[in-house]
Amino acid sequence: MTQKTTRDAIEKLFLAPETDKGSNAEKLETLRRHMKSRQRELRLTERQARENNRTQSLTLR
Numbered sequence: 001m002t003q004k005t006t007r008d009a010i011e012k013l014f015l016a017p018e019t020d021k022g023s024n025a026e027k028l029e030t031l032r033r034h035m036k037s038r039q040r041e042l043r044l045t046e047r048q049a050r051e052n053n054r055t056q057s058l059t060l061r
Contacts, residue, residue: 016032
């Protein structure tokens with residue numbers, strides 16, 4: 001039982017927060033979705049830049 005309780009608590013840390021109730025709830029959810037997609041795009045861009053730097057340094061040797 002304690003393992004399940006601990007696991008539930010840990011899983012809650014990584015879940016997206018529940019949608020708030022109120023007039024700004026939809027705006028907040030849209031903002032979170034937009035930020036998540038921007039972070040994903042940024043990670044891809046950074047990964048591509050690192051890969052380009054690695055390939056350039058290998059060709060210069």
